[in-house]
Amino acid sequence: MSGTYLGMPAFPVAAREAVGNETLRANLRHATHTIRDKRAKAVAELADWDRLREAGKRIKDHTLRHLDRYLVQLEESVTAAGGVVHWAADAAEANHIVTELVKATGEREVVKVKSMATQEIGLNEALEAEGIAAYETDLAELIVQLGEDRPSHILVPAIHRNRGEIRDIFRDRMASWGRAAPDGLSDTPGELAEAARLHLREKFLRAKVGVSGANFMVAETGTLVVFESEGNGRMCLTLPETLISVVGVEKVVPGWRDLEVFLQTLPRSSTAERMNPYTSMWTGTHDTDGPSTFHLVLLDNGRTAALADEVGRQALRCIRCSACLNVCPVYERAGGHAYGSVYPGPIGAILSPQLRGTESEIDASLPYASSLCGACYEVCPVAIDIPEVLVHLRERVADRGGKGHRLEKAAMKAAGWVLDHPRVMAAGERAASRTRRLHPSKPPGAGAWTDARDLPELPAEPFRDWWRKNRANDIEDGGA
Amino acid sequence: MSGTERDGQSRDGGGASVGSRERILARIRTAVADAPEAPGPVRDYLDTHTPDDRTVDLLAENLADYRALVHRTDTPELPALIGRLLADRGARTLLVPPALPADWLTGTPEGLTRIADDPAITAGELDAVDSVVTGCALAIAETGTLILDAAPDQGRRRITLIPDHHICVVRVPDQVVASVPRAMDRLDPTRALTWISGPSATSDIELDRVEGVHGPRTLEVILLTE
Numbered sequence: 001m002s003g004t005y006l007g008m009p010a011f012p013v014a015a016r017e018a019v020g021n022e023t024l025r026a027n028l029r030h031a032t033h034t035i036r037d038k039r040a041k042a043v044a045e046l047a048d049w050d051r052l053r054e055a056g057k058r059i060k061d062h063t064l065r066h067l068d069r070y071l072v073q074l075e076e077s078v079t080a081a082g083g084v085v086h087w088a089a090d091a092a093e094a095n096h097i098v099t100e101l102v103k104a105t106g107e108r109e110v111v112k113v114k115s116m117a118t119q120e121i122g123l124n125e126a127l128e129a130e131g132i133a134a135y136e137t138d139l140a141e142l143i144v145q146l147g148e149d150r151p152s153h154i155l156v157p158a159i160h161r162n163r164g165e166i167r168d169i170f171r172d173r174m175a176s177w178g179r180a181a182p183d184g185l186s187d188t189p190g191e192l193a194e195a196a197r198l199h200l201r202e203k204f205l206r207a208k209v210g211v212s213g214a215n216f217m218v219a220e221t222g223t224l225v226v227f228e229s230e231g232n233g234r235m236c237l238t239l240p241e242t243l244i245s246v247v248g249v250e251k252v253v254p255g256w257r258d259l260e261v262f263l264q265t266l267p268r269s270s271t272a273e274r275m276n277p278y279t280s281m282w283t284g285t286h287d288t289d290g291p292s293t294f295h296l297v298l299l300d301n302g303r304t305a306a307l308a309d310e311v312g313r314q315a316l317r318c319i320r321c322s323a324c325l326n327v328c329p330v331y332e333r334a335g336g337h338a339y340g341s342v343y344p345g346p347i348g349a350i351l352s353p354q355l356r357g358t359e360s361e362i363d364a365s366l367p368y369a370s371s372l373c374g375a376c377y378e379v380c381p382v383a384i385d386i387p388e389v390l391v392h393l394r395e396r397v398a399d400r401g402g403k404g405h406r407l408e409k410a411a412m413k414a415a416g417w418v419l420d421h422p423r424v425m426a427a428g429e430r431a432a433s434r435t436r437r438l439h440p441s442k443p444p445g446a447g448a449w450t451d452a453r454d455l456p457e458l459p460a461e462p463f464r465d466w467w468r469k470n471r472a473n474d475i476e477d478g479g480a
Numbered sequence: 481m482s483g484t485e486r487d488g489q490s491r492d493g494g495g496a497s498v499g500s501r502e503r504i505l506a507r508i509r510t511a512v513a514d515a516p517e518a519p520g521p522v523r524d525y526l527d528t529h530t531p532d533d534r535t536v537d538l539l540a541e542n543l544a545d546y547r548a549l550v551h552r553t554d555t556p557e558l559p560a561l562i563g564r565l566l567a568d569r570g571a572r573t574l575l576v577p578p579a580l581p582a583d584w585l586t587g588t589p590e591g592l593t594r595i596a597d598d599p600a601i602t603a604g605e606l607d608a609v610d611s612v613v614t615g616c617a618l619a620i621a622e623t624g625t626l627i628l629d630a631a632p633d634q635g636r637r638r639i640t641l642i643p644d645h646h647i648c649v650v651r652v653p654d655q656v657v658a659s660v661p662r663a664m665d666r667l668d669p670t671r672a673l674t675w676i677s678g679p680s681a682t683s684d685i686e687l688d689r690v691e692g693v694h695g696p697r698t699l700e701v702i703l704l705t706e
Binding site: 027030031032034035045046047048051052054055056058059061062064065066067068071072081087088089093137138139140143155156158159162163166189190192193194196197200201204205206218221223229230231232234235238239249254256257258259260261263264267271273274275276277278279280281282283286288289290298300304305307308310313 | 507511514515516520521522603607625638669670681682686692694
């Protein structure tokens, strides 16, 4: 994924810093609680929510099982409709393809629709290295880009910023990217949105190349679908002469009708709306309406590795709604940056280690960035059992070894032997009871886990000894 | 598949990317080789959540809930209503799709300049236009959604995007369906489709919805009884 995240500290280190930032915690708490209640209301409007959720899960599972077939079909449909399909095995290849396509147009700038895939591959940085300016046009992405910041939420990348901070960023930074913020800009959301409208309009109107992702691709028809709210997506998808869409291979669905499920579940899960303001669907190129050239770059970048994992592959069902972030107690407190990836929150904790592997410190720590409370699974519109995958990935990290895990394994092995030998166990219990005043109140070890926990107090005598003295006779007397 | 580039084979300077298409497809086949069969969906979810006699009222409610301005009228009164909406807005220029019914615009204010939807007009020129009037392909009651399919009474996608004021006429009840599933069969996926649910909005500041960013900030919907 993006080089921006190389060398990120492990989750607990980054989270500790975030938890200490009171503004950040207040911003996140306010935003996640606002959306949480609204989502519940939007979902409750549909009596068949569980059936839609199951249908979405099955559509995705079926597609993934036959992903080769559906991708080939998609390629045929898109090509027949006038598009050009490219295949990129990894981030470097995708960036290379897009850079060459932009260069071939002779243009030096592109306008972008918010896209997780292009963030994942670090496309903006790759274009910049070739002297091509990439302008983010989603309001939150604009806030992140102007603030030289990193995204911290899938849907609302600037969720860690409150209105006052956004006003300051616009006032201080807009002028160096184009049209300056209006004088006397206040921090009301309406005025901030207006400032973004004015700043970006000149970029939209002159843009010759647009870059997007897609929420869905329909194999049967070759149709791509982008859900958005602001209209920046429509601008990027219709005004430029050339459109380049970079889309993860898992975004394909078999048929046109499959969209009816996600058109109902995605908006309600993400922005808690019955429907988002704008959804664009295009199939190749459309005569004199919109771009005359359309390129689709199909991206693997670790997805086929995730697909090979029988437990982990369910993460590829994700439709990037971010409902799991909004309900997660860990995300609410630690914030998105601590996850060290463009995919934060519970879904990020299972997606990043699968896409990137578990070699780095941050990726090996992500499966532990959860209390396994299960709220993420409850709200997931495609029923990804995130706790199940987290535990599975913990096993993978533990199996690979590492200092902590070697000690833990030795301790577990010793414990196993003791539990297998009742006399040893009883002797140990008695010894522990007799020496109980000498025991420390906290478990040994320097980990963050042991810091926050007290050992239970040991009883004066082991339970089994107490039972033998006080109750065992009752049973032998036939008391049962 | 002449339009398909096998990257690294047909592309100049591909370097390390020899046969990525085949490589990705092979990785997929290996990855799922032992996976159990995954049957497709059982479509036992509801076809609609709304009684048929409620669809038009519900459409009006949901449009208004997302801050679209909703008007109801009949065929004889339509030109006067459109004229009044444009006059109230102070519109001096109006974009007109190629096949908008001519009688819809018989009541427009004097001095209003009509501009045809012409591919030669630049985006910058469109930015100076005040309003646009269109029909639609379909409307969905449960979600308060208008769907445009770029038919001749709606025009190219950009004409309903750049002007700040969009008046959209929906023929009721013929163009109204109750639900998303009922819309799918009536749409042609080979056309460019734009689903519009209220005016442009954003939730990007503190996850709270604010109307009005890049698309038309004023969306007026006329429910037309014929």
